[in-house]
Structures are given as C-alpha cells and as structure tokens.
Amino acid sequence: MVFSNILIHWYLQNKRDLPWRKTHEPYHIWLSEIMLQQTRIEQGLPYYYKFIEAYPTVFDLANASTDEVMKLWQGLGYYSRARNLHETSKYVANELNGKFPDTYKSLLKLKGVGDYTASAIASICYNEPVAVVDGNVYRVLSRIYGIDTPINSTAGVKEFKSLATELLNKKDPATFNQAIMEFGALHCKPQNPYCETCPFNDKCLALKDSSIKELPVKLKKTKVKKRYFNYLVFDLENNETILEQRSGKGIWNGLYQFPLIESEKLIGKNELKQYESFIEFIEGENYSLELYNEDPVIHKLSHQHLFTRFWLVNSNEAPKKTVSLDKVLDYPVPVLIGNFLNEYLSDDYK
C-alpha cells in the first residue's frame, strides 16, 4: 500500500471528534489554525468555542475592540497572533466583503498566515493540493524516512516540504493533511511512540536502526534569560489602583499590568526607592510601601524566567489616572498578573 492510503486508513479509524472538522468554512478553519499555532489542541479548544460564540462571523470579530479580543485571548500566549487575527478580520470584512482569499498564494499574504496556515486553509477549505508541514509532520517523516536534516534549518524546511508534497494525496489533500498531523499527535508521539502497533513499523527507518529517540533533529535552543520584575500595586482610597498598557516589541505587547520597575537582581525596599521611575510615581513623602511576597514568583516563559515581586503602595494622592481594583480583571492581563490578582483580591490580607 501507498503511504497516503495507509495513513488515511489509520486516520479514519482513529481521528478525534473536533469542532473544526465539522466544517469547511474558511472563517472557522482560519480561526482554529491561528489559535493552534504552537499550541496543543486541548489548550486551544476552549478558546475556539469562546471565540465562535462571541464572534459567529468574521464581521463580528472585525467590529470588536482590540482590548475585547485580547481579553478573550488572555492565557493563550503569543499575543501577536491575536493582534494579527483582529487586523486580518477587519481586512477580510471591510476590504473583501467577508470573503476569505481562496488560494495558497493569496492566503499567504494575510497577516499571521505563514506557509503552514496557508497550506492548511487552502487544502481544507478549497481542496488545493498543498502539503502542511508542522511539528507533527517533521516528526513523522523524519522517523519513517530516517531524515536527520535539522528541521529548523533552511535545508530542512525545504526538504520536508518537498517530501510532504510528494507524499500528499492530491485527490484529497484535506484528509491527508489532517491525517498526518493527527497521526503525529496521537501515535508517532515525541516520547514513547506506539511503534509496536504502528502501521508503518515494517518500513520505518528510524525504528529499523533504533534512532526513534534521536529524530527529528533540531538545532540548538537559545538559553533562558533571568529578569527581575517589581510591580507597584497601588491600593488607594476606594480600592483604586494604577494600570499601564505594555507597548513595544517585547513580551505581552498590548496587555495591561501594574507599573513595573525592572532591576538587575532581587532588590529590597531601600534599593527600590532609589529608582528614578519609583520616585516619579511617589510625588510626596506621604506613602507606605510594603512587600507582598518575600519569595519571588517565578513565571517561566520560553526564553525568560521572570522573578517577580509585588509591592503594595498606598499614598494620599493618586499619582496618575486610577482604575478600580475590581475592574482590573476586565482588562487583558498576562497570566502572571491575573494569578496575583486572583490571590490578592480573595485575600483578607488587608
């Protein structure tokens, strides 16, 4: 039997029942694909339901505010995806009358849509014979065909795309593409794959020479940076606090947080007071400052570990425009901030 036939046969017997498999509506497929970039299906699923309910059509999404979209996206990570999602929805709704582009090439031009996503939408919605290459595909193909070219090298990207295209079932690319990903996710797993019951175990080169654990090959990862965050949590009269929106190109762009003072290491109260930005916030001498957590919260991101301390500040006059503490959870905030707030607000600490 041919590769594609074995694969699709396995898929039809083992596929999960997922909501985006009940439709070929480009809006739904596009939404699911953006959400699932670098994200496990179990993690993305509840967000998919939330978005479909809040925004049944691309016009509904386009008419929402950015803050509202970001709030719904909160906790899913990689927030530029949400910004691009919203921007693309406005483009499709307003410039294309709600009709998505219908070819791989034209889909590629949308913000947030790269080679994988354009291939997925084009094949699933329009039956265009273009192969998807995601993490699952890299793993499945590198093992079965014994390919040790690094998957994140230029040569590897080309080689695997080419092989996937060669293997693709041109008559039913939609099923083939979902099948190879599902097979990678459920059967040819990163660790402890089910080689004994694998439909390819008679031809899998990696199984033959016991290199399952070495494949796929991936180039070195960059090392994790440590950062030290000091958040100024104002708790003024009437439970008012101060909130700022992050901007620029770093993490959490567009999300809200308390005024932040970043230091080179863990610092105490007297050191914190020396910071220029701290003095800016405290106009007069009439304030109190208290450390909320002695042990820093260690929030781990892919490339950074954030050692975080929250400082409670009280003063007579508000140094800036304030927000009610109860309303802070209406804003899109990083998980780090959300976790703190849930604990702080449920505390009878005060």
Added chain:
DNA sequence: AAATCGGGGTC
C-alpha cells in the same frame, strides 16, 4: 540564520 514571542503538558 538566529532570535523572539507564552503558557501548559510530558517525562
């Protein structure tokens, strides 16, 4: 070509 962008799961 390498770095960056999150949060959660697995082993």
Added chain:
DNA sequence: GACCCAGATTT
C-alpha cells in the same frame, strides 16, 4: 530541567 506544541515574524 529539557523538550514539545496544527508557526510567524523580526532582527
């Protein structure tokens, strides 16, 4: 602690 996830974009 290391690696991974239905990758894309910027540097």
